[in-house]
Amino acid sequence: MEDISTKKTIDNIQEGSNTVNVSDQKRIQWHPAFVAAMALDVSEYRENMTFISEYELNRKPIILDLLIIKFEGKNIRNNSIASFFKGHNLLEYKGVGDELNINVFSKGLSYTYLYKSGETSSDKRPFEEITLSFIREAKPQKLFETLMNYKFSVDHVTDGVYHILNRELFDIQIVVLNEISFEEHPWLVSLTKKLSIEHAEKLLNMEYALKEKEDKDNAEALMSVVMEANKQTFYDVKGVEENMANKVMWEIMQPEIDEAIANAVEKKIEVIKIKDAEIADKDAKITELKNMLFQLGVQLT
Incomplete structure (x- = not known):
């Protein structure tokens, strides 16, 4: 995987355009930035979670973007995304411009069943403790229509959060980043090529105010990508x-x-x-x- 070149200040940023061509798109590493943003988004509850990025689902690597293992402890109340989490939480992030259609959705389902099949006597993974989350910048309207044609229900729970009610054995949610609140999820909302000046200023101030080393490292990794894209x-x-x-x-x-x-x-x-x-x-x-x-x-x- 290509390393993220971090930029600690904006003094090195050259005047340019938010328009990114194909080669720029390949260079921007959205997935590591998503993992960092997710860690920052739930930092309040991190002591009760284990983050495993690019989790290998079997010996011939099928890579899951992010696996969050949640332990008993502090209840998640003030986070509309993480409040959905249970014991085993699989997250698939679709970067800027990536498609989220029925095929991608089906692949996510297969990943979840494959994860369940890896259960051992010392690592129990009951279906009722498994969740699947898809994270994407724009609303996948065509996917919603397709799911409803297949008798799935799409429940709009709150801004940007949709629960997929289905015949599957585990819970599914789809998060639309351009619909969720910046005030509640600033790090995740920053995963865009359309960041406003107001939000950019707030992100820089928030990054400067961080105290924990892990938070600082995650913010640095995230901001290097966000700055490159904006x-x-x-x-x-x-x-x-x-x-x-x-x-x-x-x-x-x-x-x-x-x-x-x-x-x-x-x-x-x-x-x-x-x-x-x-x-x-x-x-x-x-x-x-x-x-x-x-x-x-x-x-x-």
Whole structure:
């Protein structure tokens, strides 16, 4: 797998365009970024979870994007995606531009049954403890229509979260990233080539505020991909930040600048007064000298 080249600041971003050609699309590694975003999204509950990215389902690797093993412990309440999780949670992420159709859906089902078949006496995987999640940026409307034709029910639970009610032995959800709330899932929502300047600024501030090393590492891996996919946006953010910094600096320095100007004006006035006094003194001396010469009978023309 190609390594992600991280970028710790936006100073290295060159002015460009959000339009990404085919070669750019191949270079942007969305799947590792998704794993990092998912880890950040549920960081509050991470102590009760194990993350296994690119999980091999059998000896001839069939790779699952992400497996999250959830342990007993802290209840997940404030996360509309992770609240769906049970003991064994299989996640398939479809990157920007990737298709999510009935064939991809069927492959996800087969992965889940294959995972179940790997159960051992020491690693129980009951169906009621297994979930399957598909994550995609845009709503797969054609897939929903196809599923309903096959007698599946599509339950719109909340913004961007759809539960697929079916005859399968495990629970299924589909998450649409461009419909979920940025405030609730900022890291996942950032997996796009259409990031707004406002959201880009918030992501940078959030990354800067992280304290835990694991969170920092995940954010760095994610942001390197998000910045690569949204070069122009982050270039604009840099310009905004520079302008704001200049404005803030001016506001901070304004009293000192005003005082310096006032002092300079005052000094200038003093200099003028001194010069005027010197000139007046010279004029008086000249007048006095003229009077003395006049008394001596000397006429000055």
